Amino acid sequence: MTSTVLADPLDPTAIQASVDAVLNRFLTAKARPHAGAHQRYMAALLQDFLVGGKRIRPLLCVTGFHAAGGQANTTEVIQLAASLELFQAFVLIHDDVMDASDTRRGRPSVHRVLDQEFRRMRTDCDDRTAQRFGTAGAILLGDLALTWSDELLHAAAVHGTRRTAVLDHLDRMRTEVMIGQYLDLRATGDKHTSVEDTLTVIRYKTAKYTVERPLQLGAALAGADTPVLEACSAIGIPLGEAFQLRDDLLGVFGDPAQTGKSCLDDLREGKSTTLLALALADADPAQAARLRALVGDPRLDLEGAEEVRDIFTATGARATVEQMITDRYRQALVALDTAPFTPAAAQALSALARQVVRRTS
Known part of the structure; x- marks a missing residue:
């Protein structure tokens, strides 16, 4: 694996470029002629899917590495960070299947791409058959991304106690996100979910x-002690909550040209968000009835979505979520002020935190 030494090891643009280079080398190798046509096709699908990602988790992983005193030669941490992005591809591809989302990053989602590809190959197939192929194929491509994320991780030269620590945090992260996805799936369409349930x-x-976990993974690779790992949690939990709360707002109020997703998807699916729970808690009977009728309606149109947005604003739910984001951002910054991180990493993490809560996509 090519050595990676960055002139500024915490420059976000340089980190993203290094992670992309590792991913491109890895997937290009998977698409070599001897691999066979089908593997080349699936590797190309993954390469295309990875274009345009924000690389938030790799950035945080590398920042965590330097926060714990990791050195400038970042070959191993860049590979670890790249493996996280392949794992994220697995999560997103499956998430789009579960949510029946037509788009991702402004382009057709993987199951839609495969659906259309099958129609081109089998011109006599019916809609149901093509859709089943698209769904099943996307599940398999997501599984392949998961498998290859492991392969990329294990190619990194990490040994001994640091390897054990990294794998421990990785195992926890994977279990937690699966539980979170399950809870999200179970709550979808439930108009009686509490605010606390949505926060769980x-x-x-x-x-x-x-x-x-990305912060902790990088820190563990650098041999972090308990205070550093605890600081990663103290910063990471509120900042991560702020990230998702912003995502929920963007899913309803965001500009699809910037978010790359329709502003109808979450509402049509009936996503059980903190925004919705707050609105239902403070709505008058007429507003609550309209929310229950509109949110979760698969035929919801732009006019109906605008009515939902008006209710979210009128009940104060939108403003409350904005305040929750601000409160969590401040909580993360307070924890960062006392974290036993290197000064350069603390500064870089402060900038990343600001980016996370103020983003428009």
Whole structure:
């Protein structure tokens, strides 16, 4: 594996470029002629899917590594960070299947791509057959991304107690995100979910998976002690909650040209978000009845979505979620002020935190 030494080891652009280079080398190798046409096709699908990702988890992983005193030669941590992005591909591909989402990053989701590809190959197939192929094929491609994320991780030269620590945090992260996905799936369409229940989903599905564990994985690779790992949690949980709360707002109020997803998907699916729970708790009977009629309606149109947005605003739910984001952002910064991190990593993490809570996509 090619050595990676960054002039500025915490420069986000350089980290993203290094992670992308590792992913491209890995997937290009998987698409070599001797691999066979089908493997080449699936590797190309994954390469295409990875284009445009924000690389939040790799950035946090590398930042955690330097927070714990990791050195400038980042070959191993870049490989670890790249493996997280392949795992994220697995999560997103399956998530789009579960949510029946047509788009991801402004392009057709994988199961839609495969559906259309099957129609081109089998011009006499019916809709149901093509859709089943698209769904099943996307599940398999997600499984392949998971398998290859392991392969990329194990190619990193990490040994002894540090390897044990990394794998321990990785195992926890994977279990937590699966539980979070399950809880999210179970709550979808439930108009009686409490705010606390929605925050439990956020904690497992996003806060731990997106921020806490990537920080800890990088830190563990650098041989972090308990205070550093605990600081990763103290910062990561509130920051990860803020990330998901912002995501929930963008799913309803965001500009699809920037988010890459329709502003109808979450509402049509009946996503049980903190935003919805707050609105239902504070709505008058007429508003509550309209929310229950509109949210979860697979035929919801733009006019109906605008009515939902108006109710979210009128009940104060939107403003409350904005305040929750601000409160969690401040909590993370307070924890960062006392964290036993290197000064450069603390500064980089502060900038990343600001990016996470103020993003528009």
